[in-house]
Amino acid sequence: MLKEKTVKNIKSGVAAFCNALIPVLLAFVGGALIIAAARENPFSVYATMLGRALFTPDGFMRVLHVAAPLILTGLAIGVTFKANVFNMGVEGQMLLGGFVAGIIGASMRGVPAAVHIPLCLTAAVFSGALFALVPALLKAYFKVNEMVVTLMLNYAAVEILAFLAEGVFRDPSAGYVSTDMIAGSAAFGRLFGTNLTAFFLIALAAFAVMAVVFKKSRLGYEITAIGKNPEFAEAAGMNVRKKIIAVMLLSGALAGLAGAGWMLGEKYRYTLDFSGSPGLGWDGMLVSLLGSHSVFGILIAAVFYGALKVGVSQAALFTKIPNEIIFVIQALIILFLSVSYLSKNVKFREGAGRIFGKIKGIFKRKKGERTDEQHTL
Amino acid sequence: MTAIETRKLTKKFGDFTANNEIDIRVERGEIKAVVGENGAGKSTLMNMLYGLLQPSSGEILVDGEPVRFASPSDAIKRGIGMVHQHFKLSPNLTVFENVVLGSEIRRAFAPLKPLCLLPFVRKRPALNDKFAARRLPLPLIDAAAQKAAVERTIQKYNLGLDAAALVKNLSIGEKQRVEILKMLYRDVQILILDEPTGVLTPREADELISSLKELRRGGKTVIVITHKLREVMDASDSVTVIRGGAVVGEAKTFDTDEKKLARMMVGRDIERPKTGGAPVAGGVVYEVKNLSVVAPDGRKAVDGVSFNIRAGEILGVAGVEGNGQSELVKALTGLMTVAGGTVLKGGADITDAWPKAVRENKIAVIPEDRYGQGLCRDMTVAQNAIAGYHRDRQISRFGLLSKKAVIRRRDGLVKNFDVRLCDPDGDVSQLSGGNAQKLIVARELSSNPDVLIASQPTRGVDVGSIEFIHKKLLELKDAGKAVLLVSSELSEIMNLSDRVIVMYKGAVVGEAPRGADGETLGLMMAGVMPGGG
Numbered sequence A: 001m002l003k004e005k006t007v008k009n010i011k012s013g014v015a016a017f018c019n020a021l022i023p024v025l026l027a028f029v030g031g032a033l034i035i036a037a038a039r040e041n042p043f044s045v046y047a048t049m050l051g052r053a054l055f056t057p058d059g060f061m062r063v064l065h066v067a068a069p070l071i072l073t074g075l076a077i078g079v080t081f082k083a084n085v086f087n088m089g090v091e092g093q094m095l096l097g098g099f100v101a102g103i104i105g106a107s108m109r110g111v112p113a114a115v116h117i118p119l120c121l122t123a124a125v126f127s128g129a130l131f132a133l134v135p136a137l138l139k140a141y142f143k144v145n146e147m148v149v150t151l152m153l154n155y156a157a158v159e160i161l162a163f164l165a166e167g168v169f170r171d172p173s174a175g176y177v178s179t180d181m182i183a184g185s186a187a188f189g190r191l192f193g194t195n196l197t198a199f200f201l202i203a204l205a206a207f208a209v210m211a212v213v214f215k216k217s218r219l220g221y222e223i224t225a226i227g228k229n230p231e232f233a234e235a236a237g238m239n240v241r242k243k244i245i246a247v248m249l250l251s252g253a254l255a256g257l258a259g260a261g262w263m264l265g266e267k268y269r270y271t272l273d274f275s276g277s278p279g280l281g282w283d284g285m286l287v288s289l290l291g292s293h294s295v296f297g298i299l300i301a302a303v304f305y306g307a308l309k310v311g312v313s314q315a316a317l318f319t320k321i322p323n324e325i326i327f328v329i330q331a332l333i334i335l336f337l338s339v340s341y342l343s344k345n346v347k348f349r350e351g352a353g354r355i356f357g358k359i360k361g362i363f364k365r366k367k368g369e370r371t372d373e374q375h376t377l
Numbered sequence B: 001m002t003a004i005e006t007r008k009l010t011k012k013f014g015d016f017t018a019n020n021e022i023d024i025r026v027e028r029g030e031i032k033a034v035v036g037e038n039g040a041g042k043s044t045l046m047n048m049l050y051g052l053l054q055p056s057s058g059e060i061l062v063d064g065e066p067v068r069f070a071s072p073s074d075a076i077k078r079g080i081g082m083v084h085q086h087f088k089l090s091p092n093l094t095v096f097e098n099v100v101l102g103s104e105i106r107r108a109f110a111p112l113k114p115l116c117l118l119p120f121v122r123k124r125p126a127l128n129d130k131f132a133a134r135r136l137p138l139p140l141i142d143a144a145a146q147k148a149a150v151e152r153t154i155q156k157y158n159l160g161l162d163a164a165a166l167v168k169n170l171s172i173g174e175k176q177r178v179e180i181l182k183m184l185y186r187d188v189q190i191l192i193l194d195e196p197t198g199v200l201t202p203r204e205a206d207e208l209i210s211s212l213k214e215l216r217r218g219g220k221t222v223i224v225i226t227h228k229l230r231e232v233m234d235a236s237d238s239v240t241v242i243r244g245g246a247v248v249g250e251a252k253t254f255d256t257d258e259k260k261l262a263r264m265m266v267g268r269d270i271e272r273p274k275t276g277g278a279p280v281a282g283g284v285v286y287e288v289k290n291l292s293v294v295a296p297d298g299r300k301a302v303d304g305v306s307f308n309i310r311a312g313e314i315l316g317v318a319g320v321e322g323n324g325q326s327e328l329v330k331a332l333t334g335l336m337t338v339a340g341g342t343v344l345k346g347g348a349d350i351t352d353a354w355p356k357a358v359r360e361n362k363i364a365v366i367p368e369d370r371y372g373q374g375l376c377r378d379m380t381v382a383q384n385a386i387a388g389y390h391r392d393r394q395i396s397r398f399g400l401l402s403k404k405a406v407i408r409r410r411d412g413l414v415k416n417f418d419v420r421l422c423d424p425d426g427d428v429s430q431l432s433g434g435n436a437q438k439l440i441v442a443r444e445l446s447s448n449p450d451v452l453i454a455s456q457p458t459r460g461v462d463v464g465s466i467e468f469i470h471k472k473l474l475e476l477k478d479a480g481k482a483v484l485l486v487s488s489e490l491s492e493i494m495n496l497s498d499r500v501i502v503m504y505k506g507a508v509v510g511e512a513p514r515g516a517d518g519e520t521l522g523l524m525m526a527g528v529m530p531g532g533g
Helices: A002-037 A042-054 A057-082 A090-107 A113-142 A146-166 A198-216 A218-228 A230-235 A240-267 A280-290 A295-318 A325-337 A348-364 A372-376 B042-049 B072-077 B095-100 B113-117 B125-133 B143-156 B172-185 B202-217 B229-235 B258-266 B325-332 B355-360 B370-374 B381-385 B403-416 B433-445 B463-478 B490-496 B518-525
Strands: B002-013 B016-027 B031-035 B057-062 B065-067 B080-083 B106-109 B136-141 B190-194 B221-226 B238-243 B246-252 B284-294 B300-310 B313-318 B340-345 B363-366 B451-455 B482-486 B499-504 B507-513
Touching: A002 A042, A002 A280, A002 A295, A002 A325, A042 A057, A042 A295, A057 A090, A057 A198, A057 A218, A057 A240, A057 A280, A057 A295, A090 A113, A090 A146, A090 A240, A090 A280, A113 A146, A113 A240, A198 A218, A198 A240, A198 A295, A218 A230, A218 A240, A218 B381, A230 A240, A230 B370, A240 A280, A280 A295, A280 A325, A295 A325, B002 B042, B002 B221, B016 B031, B016 B042, B016 B221, B016 B238, B016 B246, B031 B042, B031 B202, B031 B229, B042 B080, B042 B190, B042 B221, B072 B080, B080 B172, B095 B143, B095 B172, B113 B125, B143 B172, B172 B190, B172 B202, B202 B221, B202 B229, B221 B229, B229 B258, B238 B258, B246 B258, B258 B463, B284 B325, B284 B482, B300 B313, B300 B325, B300 B340, B300 B482, B300 B507, B313 B463, B313 B490, B313 B518, B325 B451, B325 B482, B355 B363, B363 B433, B370 B433, B381 B403, B381 B433, B403 B433, B433 B463, B451 B463, B463 B482, B463 B490, B482 B490, B490 B518, B499 B518, B507 B518
Parallel strands: B031 B221, B031 B238, B080 B190, B190 B221, B313 B482, B313 B499, B363 B451, B451 B482
Antiparallel strands: B002 B016, B002 B057, B057 B065, B106 B136, B238 B246, B284 B300, B284 B340, B499 B507
16 A cells, blocks of 8 residues: 555656656757857757756855745745745845845944844845735735736836835945945855855745645645635635735745845845846746746756756856856746646656657647547537 | 447456446447446446547447447547536537537638539530539638538427527526537437436426437437436436446336336445434524525525524425525525525524634535535545644644544545545545545534535435435434535435425525425425415
8 A cells, every 4th residue: 555655656756757857858959959059069068067067066055055046936936826826926026025135234234143134034024025915915805816916016126126226225336226235244154165155044944844834734735725726715614815815925925035045145235137137036937837836846946947057157158158048948948848748647658658649749630630639628 | 230339348447447348238229328326437438438438458339340449539430429427618609619619611612613604514514513513611610501500400309409599608408408419410329428417407307308319219329327217217218237347237127117226226225214203392503584695696696585493403495406595505604795684503693604613613514516615626535524624623733734633534534434435545536426425424524513504415426325425414313413405306305304495586485394295395496385376
């Protein structure tokens, strides 16, 4: 009995892994074509990327450091997907968290680090959550589509923060738009002389908490029920409205924390390219998708994506490949991810046959010929 | 003449044998009923005949020829069509658009037709016809031709549908006829219907049966999967009984009766539920006064309903479906807002209580919509087994669920209520209708409620499970609890209830004591007041 169960678990795990791996591989193939078009050898470029990112201690620590905010933004999005609400505003909430942490970090001097850092983090968490509260209330009480509101609020956040950074909070001594540098007492120190900071540990802790919430807690149970069948959840006495607000707050808080950590551990000041391009919040969406919205999947996907980011920046140093190649690969991953290659319980040969059949079907589908899918629809 | 036949047809899912060497023969032009409990393997068998599943071994013969179906379209080509229990229709399309979907009729034009005007061509009929018949199909749909073709089929089989009506505006019975029409339009000779009456009102079911007889007159062969024995007796020519994936009996319908069939299906005699012990004289536990509910469309769905239930009493609510029973139950269980009136439990006012508060007041609920409110298909049996009771102290402490306690709860429910699972860790979607319903009943009754609100507790459930659920309801009554039983199945109401109220257009139009005859209740259900002119 137990053995059978383990086998089944492993099988479904492997299927989930393959579903994430196949699009990644296909994206790499697509990327290779572009690299080849730039007259570089894709194999040596990929070797440099992976080698520098994963197989040097320095590189790997850097990967983990870069992965930390991705874990948090990935979780922020994964949480809402579980409840079948969609917080597309993680980027904005993250920026706000980062900005608030930066201002508090810069404006207080002579405070011990043990007070200063937690203060920055807490303020960021609250501001992220508060910002997410707007779409949450609109959704819960007025049935306003949260996807639209959160998406649009991103632009509001970007522009308002740009305005503040250019005006009130601008560091006049900087040659570009930037807030004041945060105080030393607010910055995360490097751990043991590596690239790693305490931020990674905080992200891991947040991951652990979320894992418990989803695997063991009543809240996780209720969120899952709401996500799968809200009518059922309500009939079973769960307050769907309250839980949706809670999920959005949690998501905003995680996003705020991601921004604060990135500020205190990497950027130290708010600039207009604080979250990079396409932005940590958007990266989080890919991470969550790649990890099929499961907590452990998100952790693995975040580290993978961190490696990709670090690898590309390394490759840009050693080859003629521009940084932008990462966008190509990211876009291709998202494109290929939208296909589900293996279902959870399917046997492998069947699965492989099905993929082959799908590909064949694309070429073979004659006009006028009725396919089963159309029929069973 | 045999229309379809199977020889030693076997289907295995892993180690589980769903169908074991099934031999079944269906004669051309008969109505064959395939009966069996839920999970007996009827649907698996039919899905193999329709090409949705492929047999592990054995063969299928159509008109004496062995066939292999890779997909339903293969089956349709061989003249076999199936109507599923859950309809597969597009609500925003018209009837004829739904019917032709996938085999649309295209506009065509005859490029050579102008040549027919030439006197030279006109003199030669052969050439004339040839030019007129040379048609090029265009990538445009010929809606008028489609509508006409579908209308012809409707008329031919006397289905009484409007080809131009939007499917979303049709009643459930009409939607089902559209599904049948879809198959007839494709000129199938053998029609398989999976639990066709499960979703129909008794009247619609009768209409369906007469349509099926009409089809038989037209020379079609019909296979009906069902577990409603009354319909088997009414409609079919022969019956095959399946139990545990094997054929356990076959008979001509006129040679058998409901009792014999029930025994074959379950493997033992079915006890009729005893109509309770002595009438009770407990105090009033649950009371509804002048309750009104307004539906989202502004209609007064429940209009001044009052009743009370005493301890140790089952109050039946009879009525044709759609007369406010659903809204009444939703309002009582916290899923709809009360527009007026009060609800009292043990004297305390619980009007408009949230679902959570309803349960905290020791009121258990068996909802009408099994997979909507009762269960979540995509969650595990264990997760469903605690739904609504996941805040119990045994289950969760400090916001954390105890996995052990959850599993223990599941195992207890499964054992005490005889819920049959293939995979204890699997999702609820694996359960047959009867077992899913037993899981709900198990969950709700195990909470030791004072009041049970049961809405359509045995709809679409097999005979064995109906017997079981009825027994449990009577046990609850004997334990001195109050039960509100809402059902559109009149025999269920009459067998179990101590008192019956009848709802018509949202209001209670009559009350009858135990033992009232079905005719009186039937008249009240149709809105005819007893004794009134």
